[in-house]
Amino acid sequence: MKNMRHIAVDQLVKYLTSDPVKKISKIVSLVQKLDRKHKYSDVMDIIADTLMGESDVWKKFTEDLFREVDTKTLQKLAECFLVNVAFIGGPKRDKIKEKYNCNVPLALLIDPTSACNLNCTGCWAAQYGKQHNLSYDILDSLCQQGRELGIYWFLFSGGEPLIRKTDIIRLCEKYQDCYFFAFTNGTLVDEQLCEDIRRVGNFTLAFSIEGNEANTDMRRGKGCYKRVVEAMDLMKKHKLFFGYSTCYTHYNTESVASDEFVDEMIARGCRFAWNFTYIPIGKDAQLDLIATPEQRAYMYKRVQEIRTTKPLIALDFWNDGETAHGCIAGGRSYLHINAAGDVEPCAFIHYANVNIHNVSLLEALQAPLFQEYKKHQPFNSNPLIPCPLLDNPEILIEMVNNSNAYSTQLDGPEPVEELCSKTVLAAQRWAPVAEKLWEERQQIKKEKEAKAAKR
Ligand code: SF4
Numbered sequence: 001m002k003n004m005r006h007i008a009v010d011q012l013v014k015y016l017t018s019d020p021v022k023k024i025s026k027i028v029s030l031v032q033k034l035d036r037k038h039k040y041s042d043v044m045d046i047i048a049d050t051l052m053g054e055s056d057v058w059k060k061f062t063e064d065l066f067r068e069v070d071t072k073t074l075q076k077l078a079e080c081f082l083v084n085v086a087f088i089g090g091p092k093r094d095k096i097k098e099k100y101n102c103n104v105p106l107a108l109l110i111d112p113t114s115a116c117n118l119n120c121t122g123c124w125a126a127q128y129g130k131q132h133n134l135s136y137d138i139l140d141s142l143c144q145q146g147r148e149l150g151i152y153w154f155l156f157s158g159g160e161p162l163i164r165k166t167d168i169i170r171l172c173e174k175y176q177d178c179y180f181f182a183f184t185n186g187t188l189v190d191e192q193l194c195e196d197i198r199r200v201g202n203f204t205l206a207f208s209i210e211g212n213e214a215n216t217d218m219r220r221g222k223g224c225y226k227r228v229v230e231a232m233d234l235m236k237k238h239k240l241f242f243g244y245s246t247c248y249t250h251y252n253t254e255s256v257a258s259d260e261f262v263d264e265m266i267a268r269g270c271r272f273a274w275n276f277t278y279i280p281i282g283k284d285a286q287l288d289l290i291a292t293p294e295q296r297a298y299m300y301k302r303v304q305e306i307r308t309t310k311p312l313i314a315l316d317f318w319n320d321g322e323t324a325h326g327c328i329a330g331g332r333s334y335l336h337i338n339a340a341g342d343v344e345p346c347a348f349i350h351y352a353n354v355n356i357h358n359v360s361l362l363e364a365l366q367a368p369l370f371q372e373y374k375k376h377q378p379f380n381s382n383p384l385i386p387c388p389l390l391d392n393p394e395i396l397i398e399m400v401n402n403s404n405a406y407s408t409q410l411d412g413p414e415p416v417e418e419l420c421s422k423t424v425l426a427a428q429r430w431a432p433v434a435e436k437l438w439e440e441r442q443q444i445k446k447e448k449e450a451k452a453a454k455r
Contacts, residue, residue, distance in 0.1 A: 005083045013075045020066040021059045061311035065271065070239040076201035077241065080179035084152040092150030102365045103331030103374050107153040108146055109347055112139060112164040114339035114410060118185050120220045121286065132159075132339035132410060136167045138356065142337070143175045145361040155181040157347060159339060162188040169193075172200035183208060183245055183274075185220065186231035194238040206245040206274055207232060209265075211255030219252070229268055236269030243272035243313070250278075250288060253295040257302040262310055272313040275303060279348045279390060280422040282411055290426050293433040300384070300437060321378075321386035322441070330373025331365050342408035345373050348389060349396070351405040351416065368403035384434040384441075391427050391434075393420035 016023050028048050035041060066074070085106055093104040114132035143154060154175075156168060161182040172180050180203040189205070197203050207228050210216040216225040235242045244265050246256040255261055256275065265273065277296065278289040291299070300319040307314050321327070328334055329346030336344045342352040343364040353367040364370070376399060379385075379392045388396040399405075400416040407413035 005087065006079050009078045009083055010075045013078050014071060017066050017071055020062050024062065055308060057309060057311050061271075061313075064311060065241075068236075068239060068269070069241050069271075070198055070201075072201045073198065073239070073241050076176075077179070080152060080177065080202055084177050085179070089150035089152050096149055096362070100362065100366060102362075103370060104149055104365060105151060105331045105334045107155055107334045108142060108151055108361075109155045109157060109334055109336045110134065110139065110142060111158050111337065111339040112156055112161055112167065113159040115163050116158060116160040116185070117163070117187060118160070118220055118224065120185075121218075121289075133164075134337070134339060134341060134356075136170065138341070139167060139171060140174070142356070142361065143171055143178060147175070147178065149362065152178045153181070154178060155183070155334075157183045157336075160185055160188065162193070165193055165196075168203070169196045169200060172203045176200075176202060178202065180204075181206065185224070186228040187224075189231035189234060191234065194234055194240060197235075197240055198238050204240070205235065205242045206272070207242065207270075208247070209244050210246060210249075211252040211258070211261050215252040215255045219247075219249075232265075232268040232270065240269075241271055243270045243274070245274040245276065247276045247278055248291055248295070248299055250291055250295065253291050253299055257299055257306075262306060262312065262314075266310060266312055270312065273306075273315065275299065275314070275316045277318055277390075281348065281350060281419065282409055282414060284411075285422055287422060290423075293426075293430045296430060297433050297437055318387060318390065319384065321383035324383075324386075326378030326380070326383050326386045327373075327388065330370050330377065332373070332377055335365075335370070338408055338410065340408070340410060343367065344408055345369060350407060350409045350414065350419075351400050352408045353403060353405050369399060369405040372399035372403045382434055382438045384438050385431060389420070390423050391430060393423050393427055396420055 024047065028044050032041070032044050032048070035044065089106060093106065096102075097104045111132075112134050146152070146154065154171070156164075161168065162184050165188060168180060168182065182203070183206050186205075186207045197205075208220075209225065209228050210219045213225040216228070217223065232242070232244075246252075248256050262273070277291050277299075280287055280290060296319065299316060303314050303316045303319065306312060324333065327346075329336075329349065331345070334346075336347040336349075337356055338344060338350075341356040342350075343354050343356055343359075344350060344352050351369060353369050354364050356364060359367075373388075376388070376395055379388050379395050385391040388399065397416050397420050407415065
């Protein structure tokens with residue numbers, strides 16, 4: 001049942017559908033005047049700088065969003081994230097964190113199946129086969145347990161999660177106060193699914209794409225680019241909210257970061273982009289796919305540029321350590337449950353102590369490997385060196401050994417020393433580049449603060 005907060009948010013979104021920028025600006029000015037104790041001044045300043053500043057990028061983003069996306073979809077986004085994930089979920093999670101002395105995440109990433117209908121180069125799912133699936137009852141129980149802990153955001157990866165689209169839509173219908181999200185190869189998106197997504201309102205997709213047509217088809221197979229953009233066109237026609245995700249490697253970094261590619265994705269209707277980088281996991285890992293330190297630094301700078309020049313919410317899973325205050329895994333902000341039920345700290349860390357078929361979610365959060373994460377986070381004082389696998393492999397070895405965690409690699413166990421031997425060189429080469437980037441970043445911040453103090 002909707003409470004007063006949800007109704008207020010629904011009304012607000014409805015009110016903003018015509019001339020949103022002007023109306024948001026008016027609301028911000030009003031809040032700034034009324035907020036004598038400056039309780040909301042930080043948030044209001046960010047909104048004011050973003051929407052009323054000199055750049056037109058975020059004005060365009062906001063206007064396009066309210067004009068092109070279905071109102072119910074926007075209401076659900078606001079209701080689930082502003083009210084449930086933040087206002088209702090935050091205090092609940094904090095209480096449990098304190099009571100049980102463990103991390104409680106704001107999101108769960110779950111693989112409903114290990115099956116995939118593609119065979120992408122360097123993707124571990126291709127080797128897993130079809131043997132692992134989480135039953136509807138387990139998925140349902142995870143949503144139920146999650147909600148009790150203050151978790152209202154569920155993401156699906158895989159395998160190809162849309163192989164289970166009927167079950168996912170069923171969950172979206174049942175848990176209308178939660179938000180659902182899937183990383184998909186796009187091949188199973190059709191008219192019926194788009195109608196279902198619009199009806200439930202609380203489900204969005206991120207389409208996996210590897211840059212332009214040549215790069216995408218090289219990694220994912222011939223014809224994949226065309227199929228993904230056709231699926232995007234269908235989503236756009238149905239006025240849905242969606243985005244894309246890339247995995248930048250040694251071979252496609254320049255393509256996924258290019259103006260041509262990003263502009264094309266925006267024109268196709270994407271509102272957000274998640275950028276990941278290649279991690280060499282499993283026996284078929286391809287070390288030549290690892291991006292060079294120069295490419296990673298280039299991506300860091302490009303994502304910052306994209307944020308100020310293009311109407312797109314651009315995220316970089318590794319290079320956003322500064323915003324996220326380091327690694328977000330181990331239940332700090334999220335955790336991963338694979339298709340066999342193993343509860344892992346992160347989608348890229350295939351080690352666990354427990355399986356969700358045998359323990360509750362709360363018990364899983366207290367598992368030794370999660371406690372190790374809690375104890376060691378952040379893994380580096382430089383937030384641009386956040387990852388225990390890619391950047392600080394010696395710490396991952398220590399944590400896995402201390403906690404006696406087992407390998408959950410579904411195509412055959414991988415000892416942690418063997419895994420980390422594949423990232424140690426990349427970590428050594430990245431560290432000096434990241435230090436220089438961080439120094440530059442600090443300098444820019446200081447200059448900005450000095451300018452602001454003079455005003
Ligand atoms: S373990 Fe690495 S990849 Fe996973 S969230 Fe932490 S920094 Fe990111």
